[in-house]
Amino acid sequence: MNISIINIGDELLIGQVVNTNASNMSKMLCEAGMEVRDVNIISDNVAEIGSTLRRCLKNNDAVLITGGLGPTKDDMTKKVLCDFFHSELVESVEALENVKRIFEARGYELTPINRQQALVPKCCTVINNVKGTAPCMWFETSDPEFNINDGTPRKVVVAMPGVPFEMENIMVTEVVPRLQEHFQTGHIIHKNILVQGIGESFLSDMIEKWELSLPKSIKLAYLPQAGMVKLRLTARGDNRDLLESQIINAVKELYPIAGKYIVGEDMETLPEAVAQMLRVNSKTLASAESCTGGAIASKITSMAGASKYFRGGVIAYSNDVKECTLGVKHSTLEQFGAVSGETVSEMALGVRERLNADYGIATSGVAGPGGGSPEKPVGTVWMAVAGPNGVTVQLKKYGDDRLRTIERACNEVFAMLIHKIKEDNAKAIENQL
Numbered sequence: 001m002n003i004s005i006i007n008i009g010d011e012l013l014i015g016q017v018v019n020t021n022a023s024n025m026s027k028m029l030c031e032a033g034m035e036v037r038d039v040n041i042i043s044d045n046v047a048e049i050g051s052t053l054r055r056c057l058k059n060n061d062a063v064l065i066t067g068g069l070g071p072t073k074d075d076m077t078k079k080v081l082c083d084f085f086h087s088e089l090v091e092s093v094e095a096l097e098n099v100k101r102i103f104e105a106r107g108y109e110l111t112p113i114n115r116q117q118a119l120v121p122k123c124c125t126v127i128n129n130v131k132g133t134a135p136c137m138w139f140e141t142s143d144p145e146f147n148i149n150d151g152t153p154r155k156v157v158v159a160m161p162g163v164p165f166e167m168e169n170i171m172v173t174e175v176v177p178r179l180q181e182h183f184q185t186g187h188i189i190h191k192n193i194l195v196q197g198i199g200e201s202f203l204s205d206m207i208e209k210w211e212l213s214l215p216k217s218i219k220l221a222y223l224p225q226a227g228m229v230k231l232r233l234t235a236r237g238d239n240r241d242l243l244e245s246q247i248i249n250a251v252k253e254l255y256p257i258a259g260k261y262i263v264g265e266d267m268e269t270l271p272e273a274v275a276q277m278l279r280v281n282s283k284t285l286a287s288a289e290s291c292t293g294g295a296i297a298s299k300i301t302s303m304a305g306a307s308k309y310f311r312g313g314v315i316a317y318s319n320d321v322k323e324c325t326l327g328v329k330h331s332t333l334e335q336f337g338a339v340s341g342e343t344v345s346e347m348a349l350g351v352r353e354r355l356n357a358d359y360g361i362a363t364s365g366v367a368g369p370g371g372g373s374p375e376k377p378v379g380t381v382w383m384a385v386a387g388p389n390g391v392t393v394q395l396k397k398y399g400d401d402r403l404r405t406i407e408r409a410c411n412e413v414f415a416m417l418i419h420k421i422k423e424d425n426a427k428a429i430e431n432q433l
Helices: 020-031 046-059 077-084 093-105 112-118 164-183 200-206 208-212 240-261 270-280 295-301 319-324 330-336 341-354 402-432
Strands: 002-008 035-042 062-066 089-091 119-121 125-127 136-141 155-160 187-196 218-225 228-237 262-265 285-289 310-315 359-365 380-387 390-397
Touching: 002 020, 002 046, 020 035, 020 062, 020 164, 020 187, 035 046, 046 062, 046 077, 046 155, 062 164, 077 119, 077 136, 077 155, 089 093, 093 112, 112 119, 119 136, 125 164, 136 164, 155 164, 187 240, 187 270, 187 402, 200 208, 200 218, 200 240, 208 240, 218 240, 228 240, 240 262, 262 270, 262 402, 270 295, 270 402, 285 295, 285 341, 295 310, 295 402, 319 330, 330 341, 341 359, 341 380, 341 390, 359 402, 380 402, 390 402
Parallel strands: 002 035, 002 062, 062 155, 285 310, 285 359
Antiparallel strands: 089 119, 125 136, 136 155, 187 228, 187 262, 218 228, 359 380, 380 390
């Protein structure tokens, strides 16, 4: 089934509020086996809402709307829905009880304007919003303008509040299950493969024959990110077991071709892959950062449970900190400079030893936009990973975009760490033989 999303609000169009609803809704719908065909961000305007709804409903099985359901004059969605479905506003007993409950719980008196939250088009089915006062409304239409008389279920319009946590709860508990039941949706399976160390175009050339041999039920998407590429396999069909088998076989066939560049599966980011690698192998990590300024530690600790594998980090921006805290030799800094393979190697070794971690990672570079030299231009970054079997060092030159340099350096050193752990595991197995 195909779905169109409409997000209503002037605040979205002027950039005052980031439209997280669209991405979160799309993700939930895709995971449930439904395909989002388009996302529309429109203003709080009666004519705009009506025309967009009409166009979207003609081209899709269902339209999901967020926003414009408040009690104030700029909230117009309910008025449009009344006109669209030739209905009238009535007070819903269920919605009113919910509004009263929430106001009482917050210690507020219910005012006439807030009582208007309980007004809904007479033709809709009210879905209770336990997280807020604006009710969710479900509409079904048999209008021949939108429906083909071929036995297909009647088209659906769902209007939800725009407050993200309210929308998300309604989607998970009510809307998605109802859509699945109404349309008897098929299955959609996604598989993510994280690839690092090769550019998108080179990767495409490398796996071209494999891509062309994929079953028709599987589509491949290239999703480039800073310093890496995410391959997303999407399988669609009615037989879930068959789709899962096809995905497994496709991934198995990919490894002999591009396996040395694959750093993770079933994840969105490299920090997730690092976290899984450390957890599975019961290893700990410490970081020493100069040019990345704590970004590595931040990405690791943003995930729940990081305390089990992350020992801590040192932001060693000055040479004094590199020497006194991490144990980098003064002679190393004098001879090679802060931005060098020798320095970053000693940083990784030092943080590993001082924080008693299995692995230490370090970065030192010129993030820019100033501070570069002919020998070490802006974007130069040295990275190191220290482990039980020594240190791996790498040099990269990323260009003059500061934030992009930091992001790419983080992803690069994460990939280095994953490869280092794999190599150490392989050596351990070899030594046991």
